[in-house]
Amino acid sequence: MTSERARDMYIGRVGALALALGIGSAIVAVPGVAWAEPDSTSATSQNATSPSAGTAAEKLSRPRLFKNRPAKDAPAADSSDADDPVTDLPTSKKKRPALTRSTSRAEKATEPDTNEAETIERPSVAPTATDDDPVETTPPAEAESATAPDKTDPPPATGADTAPEPLRPLAKALTTLFTPRALTSEDDAPDSPAASSALLWTVLASVRRQPTDEILTATNASGVVASRRVQAAAVETFPGNAYQSPIVAADGTTYLATYDVNTGSTVSIIDRDGQVLATSGTIDGFVRGGAVTRPDGSLIVVTAALRGNRSTIRSIDSDGTVTNLATVSGVPDLQVRTGADGSLYFSTRRPNPFDPFGTLPNRYYRISPTNTVQSLPYNTSLSLTPDGGAYLVSRQGASSTLRVYTPTGNRTIFLPFGATAGSPIVGQDGTVYVTAAQRGLFGTKTTRVYTLDGTTSTTSTVTGLPGATVVTADGLYLETFTFPGTTDPGTGTTYISMITADGARTSDPITGRLAGFTFQVTDDGTVYAPLLDPSSSATGRVAVVSPDGAVTTATLPGPIVTRTVRTDGAATTGSQNVGYVNYRAGGIDHVAVLDPDGTIARTIDLPAGATASTVFFGPDGAAFQLLDYRGPEGQTTARQLIALETGTLTEVVQGGTAPGSFDVVFGPDGVGYFLTSGDSTTTKVLGFDSSGATVVPLSTFVQPVDAQTNDGDFPENQYLSFAPDGTAYVLDYTVQPTAGVYALTSSGAQLVQPIDRAGGVRATAPTFSKDGTTGFVTIADGPGPGPGPGPGGILLYSFPTVSTL
Known part of the structure; x- marks a missing residue:
């Protein structure tokens, strides 16, 4: 008993x-x-x-890796430990630094070494370049006004930009x-x-929340969104913290990489509901440079200790089996990139023995599809082609080397000693171009251009040093310039060359230098190049270069105005055989529409107080400009978009440049979105079509989570994530009851997944299953100390996309 x-x-x-x-x-x-x-x-x-x-x-923020990333043209530091034997990667309880971020493909940012939350600083207003040179002008054609609000005063905003109303969450x-x-x-x-x-x-x-269907409504700046029946979503809990959003491989396998500061990393293979199908178990070290997939569906992670000297490359398959592929010296400092043939590319840095927080440049690595390691100089730039080709330009001291890896073979080309080599440029047909600038002993300036199709190459030499480029279906258009002496005074002579595999066709000399370091090319091959003219403040000049290289100069009745705009998904050429150039006259800005013969076909008068960006083109070639309205201290206080072919203007959106984001993003379906910042972290988004009509009403998000693109050495941040059907999604990770995942539809911001932030401060932007029916986001379940997880780990939300509702 x-x-x-x-x-x-x-x-x-x-x-x-x-x-x-x-x-x-x-x-x-x-x-x-x-x-x-x-x-x-x-x-x-x-x-x-x-x-x-x-x-x-x-x-x-994501974990930041290192304090500083020097410019790619800086001399590379050699490494003496590239071939050291494999060693175990120690784990550490130190805070994990956040990943490096970049604001532009052309800019290399310097990041502070801190484990604190980053402070977002609003970028300063881009300067406006003007011309001051008087030249005789031809009378322009009669001006036409843009379809706009009242132009006598700065236009007010036409819509209230409020955040969506609180909604009852589907899962908590x-x-x-x-x-x-x-x-x-x-x-x-x-x-x-x-x-x-x-x-x-x-x-x-294994606990899943599957509540009954509810009718949810959301309110945005343009009014109440139509009611939509939201399907049940799944919420799964994982220990640790997420490195990034779930990663979907080419075969549909979905991976979630997490870490714990005390134990290391884990990779889980999940289904569309977030259920764990397999797991890798604990992997020593922490993922650096982001996890990526190979074409065979496997996940690649490069792991190292928090303050490590060495990194291990590992492969995880759909069963969770971990395979060690190689060990290299240093730790990745930027995004790991994958070629179409499965090769891997990344640069590394190593700890500075004289600075407990600093690092030094180390090496650049290529891991072949068969996992052979090749070590290159740190200062290497990469371009990938869809057929599996990789083109790398390495610079070390006065020497530069071009390496080509293709499915049909490899090739190495030694560039002229002392030449300044540019990064590889991929053409629309897969042809690759590399420039090498040369300066002679007696002040001569030339550029050698290598045109490569696989391992086959041709070489052309043109006059001047390389400048701006435009890639078209016909080839590469290249600006070169010369100046007297050895120091560039910003004046001199400009040439425009069209480069193909058959050679180079160079224009007649153009007196002057480009304004705004940009030019336009139309489908018929005509080039429109606005010129700096410091001698005049009353007129502006535009060089119009015909397809045969002849140059005609058009004179505008006001100085040239240029302002850069950051776009993603834009085309390089327009659908109309005309040029668009901005100038200022009579106290307002205008757009001169030029014909191929240099005459002004028409003039678009911009609203009073508006300063236009340089023209950019949608995926179908439609021409647009982004207008900024400035306050008394020169800061941007409102933004608006104009379609130049129709003259249609969107509503005026109050706010400035959205920090950490592109100005304009085009989705895979051709819809464009321009972004404006509000107070603090607030971002406003408006969608437009090729005619300039608003197709996605203005929506306001209090704290959108940024995602990184991975199409270059320096990934960009953006707040929009696109599903396979082209719909844009935003995760608004605010402490307000409106937190959730929103789909940007013709009715406005549609709530598809409420989120219970529960005090967490980390989240990842939406990613989507291969068939586009399910989206995923992760959030930290509570703040947690330092870089570690919240008290409840992370929550993985899997939600149905609007295409399934």
Whole structure:
């Protein structure tokens, strides 16, 4: 017969086992955890305390790797430990630095070495270049006004830009279950399971919230969005913190890479509901340079200790099997890139022995499809082609080398000693161009251009040093310039050359230099190049270069105005055989529309107070400009977009340049979005079509999560994530009740997944399954100390896209 004491202990074990196995929905649903105790003693059940909510000003960031990234043209430091033997990667409890970020493909940012949340600084207003040179002018054609609001005063905003209304969330994480603490007065009572126990994590990861369908509505700047029936979503919990959004391979396999500061990294293979299908187990070290996939569907991670000297490249397949591929010196400092043939490319840095927080340039690595390691100078730039080709230009001292890797063979070309080599430029047909600038002993200036099709190459030499380029379907258009002496005074002579595999065709000399370092090319091969003219403040000059190289100069009745605009997904040429050049006259800005013979076909008068960007083109060739309205101190206070072919203007959106984002983004379906910042982290988004009509009403997001593109050495940040059907999504990770994933539709910002932030300060932008029916986001379940996870790990939300609703 069992004693009273033994029976009490037996009951306690059964209660713990019932919780571990998930038996009894009442136990799982309540905020606390119940434990069976002897009748003679008092048992205490304690609720987990919800973490305090973060503030909207908290910066969402990924782990930053290093303090500084020097310019690619800086001399590369050699490494003496490239061939050291493989060593185990130690783990560390130090804070994990955040990933490097860049604001432009052409700019290489310097990041502070800090583990604190980043402070977003609004970029300064781009300067406006003007011309001051008087020249005789031909009377322009009669001006036509843009279809715009009242032009006598700066136009007011036409829509209220408010955040979406609070909505009842579909799913809320049971954060209290992740830190159970069963208090007991009995010394020999059964222990409560630790919050980090593998059994508890496994059980909790299987808990899914599938609420009944609800009717949800969202309100945006343009009014109330139509009601939509939102399907049930799934929420899964994982220990640790997420490196990045779930990664979807070419074969549809979905990977989630997470880390814990005390143990290292883990890769989980998940289904569309976030259920774990397989796991890699613990991997030593932390993923650097981001996880990427190969064409065979495997995931590649490069891991190292927080302050490591060496990195290990590993492959994880869809079964969770981990294979060590290679070990290299240094730690990746930028995004790892993958070629179409499965080759890997990344640069590394190593700790500075004289600076506890600093690093030094190390090497650039190519890992072949068969996992052979090739070490190159750190100062290497890369361009990839869709057929699996890779073109690398390495610079070390006065020497430059061009390396070509293609499916049909490899080739190495040594560029002229002392030449300044440019980065490889990929043409629309896959042809690659590399420029090498040369200066002679007696002040001569020439550019050698290498045109490569696979391992076949031709070489052309043109007059002048290389400048701006425009890639067209016909070839590469290249600006070159000369000047007297050895120091560039900003004046001199300009040439425009069209480069093909057959050679170079160079224009007649153009007196003067380009304004704004840009020019336009039309489909018929005509070039429109605005020129600097310091001698005049009353007129402006434009060089019009015909396809045969003849130059005609058009004179505008006001100085040239140029302003850069940052676009993503834009075309390089327009659909109309005309040029668009901005100038200022009569106190307002105008756009001169030029014919190929240099005459002014028409003039577009911009609204009063508006300063236009340089023209840019949508995917179908439609021409646009982004207008800025400035305050008394020169800051941008409002923005507007104009379609130049129709003269249509969007509404005026109050705010300035959106920090950390492109100005205009074109989606895969051709819809364009221009972004404007509001107060603090607020960002406003408006979508337009090729005619300039608004097709996605103005929407305001309090704290959108930024995603990184991965199409260059320096990934860009942007707030829009695109599903395969072209719909844009935004994760608004605000502390307000409006937090959630939104789809930008013709009705406005449509809430597709409410998010319970629960005080977390880390989140990843949406990614989508291969078939486009499911989206994924991750959030930290509570703030957590330093770079580590919140008290409840991370929550993975998988939600149906609007295409399935």
